[in-house]
Amino acid sequence: MTFCIGIKVARGLVGLSDTRVTSGVEYSSAPKTTVIQRENHSMFIMTSGLRSAHDKALTYFNEVLESEDKYFTRLYTAVNEFADQVRRVRGEDLKALKDGGYSFDLTCIIGGQLEEDKEHKLYMLYPEGNWVEASEDSPFYIIGESAFGKPILRRVLTYKSSLKEALKLSFLAFDSTRVAANDVDYPIDIVYYKKNSYSLVESRFRAEELRPISSWWQNVLKRGVSRMPSEWIRTITD
Numbered sequence: 001m002t003f004c005i006g007i008k009v010a011r012g013l014v015g016l017s018d019t020r021v022t023s024g025v026e027y028s029s030a031p032k033t034t035v036i037q038r039e040n041h042s043m044f045i046m047t048s049g050l051r052s053a054h055d056k057a058l059t060y061f062n063e064v065l066e067s068e069d070k071y072f073t074r075l076y077t078a079v080n081e082f083a084d085q086v087r088r089v090r091g092e093d094l095k096a097l098k099d100g101g102y103s104f105d106l107t108c109i110i111g112g113q114l115e116e117d118k119e120h121k122l123y124m125l126y127p128e129g130n131w132v133e134a135s136e137d138s139p140f141y142i143i144g145e146s147a148f149g150k151p152i153l154r155r156v157l158t159y160k161s162s163l164k165e166a167l168k169l170s171f172l173a174f175d176s177t178r179v180a181a182n183d184v185d186y187p188i189d190i191v192y193y194k195k196n197s198y199s200l201v202e203s204r205f206r207a208e209e210l211r212p213i214s215s216w217w218q219n220v221l222k223r224g225v226s227r228m229p230s231e232w233i234r235t236i237t238d
Contacts, residue, residue: 004033014192043078046108149172149174167190
C-alpha cells in the first residue's frame with residue numbers, strides 16, 4: 001500500500017510520501033515522489049498504485065517536457081498533459097493487466113506553481129485521467145492508505161495554518177497510518193514549497209531520525225487520555 005499526502009495552505013504547499021513497496025510477502029523501498037524544477041516551473045508528482053504504470057507515465061511525461069516544456073505556463077496544463085500520459089498507459093496496458101487478473105490503478109497528487117499561476121496549486125488525479133483541485137474548504141488530499149491520517153487533519157488543519165503546522169500535521173498523519181498499517185513505512189520523502197518562491201525543497205527522513213518525535217506524540221496521547229474529564233463515565237465506573 002502507500003501513504004501520500006498533499007496539503008495546500010495560504011502560504012504554500014507540503015507533500016509527504018512513504019517509500020514502502022510491497023510485492024507479495026517481500027518489502028522494499030522506492031520513491032513515490034517526483035520533483036520537476038526548471039526555472040519558474042516548480043511541481044511535484046506523488047503516486048499510489050501500480051509501480052509499472054507510475055514509471056511508464058512519468059517516462060512519457062518527461063519526454064513531453066523535454067520537447068514542449070515552454071508551452072506549460074500554468075500547472076493545470078501540465079496536469080492535463082500528465083493525465084493524457086496516464087490514459088495512454090491505461091490504453092496500452094489495460095488488456096494485459098486484465099488478462100493477468102489485475103486492474104489499472106494509478107492515483108496521483110500533483111502540486112506546484114508555474115510562472116503564470118497567480119498562486120500555488122494542488123490537484124488529485126484519478127486513474128481515468130480526471131482531476132479535482134484543492135480549495136480553502138478542502139486543503140488536503142491523501143492517496144493510498146487514507147483513513148488513519150484524516151482525523152487529526154480534519155480536527156486541526158485549516159487553510160490559514162502555517163506551513164510549519166502543515167508539515168507537522170502531515171507527519172502525524174503519516175505516523176498514525178504507519179502504526180495502523182503494516183505496508184506503510186519509512187523512509188519518508190517531504191517536499192516543501194513557499195508561495196511564489198518557484199523553488200521546491202526536498203528532504204528524506206529515516207525512522208531513527210524521527211523516532212523521538214513519534215515517541216513524544218505517543219506520550220502526549222497517553223497523558224491526554226489520563227487527563228480526560230471523567231465525570232461522564234462515573235455512572236458506569238462507580
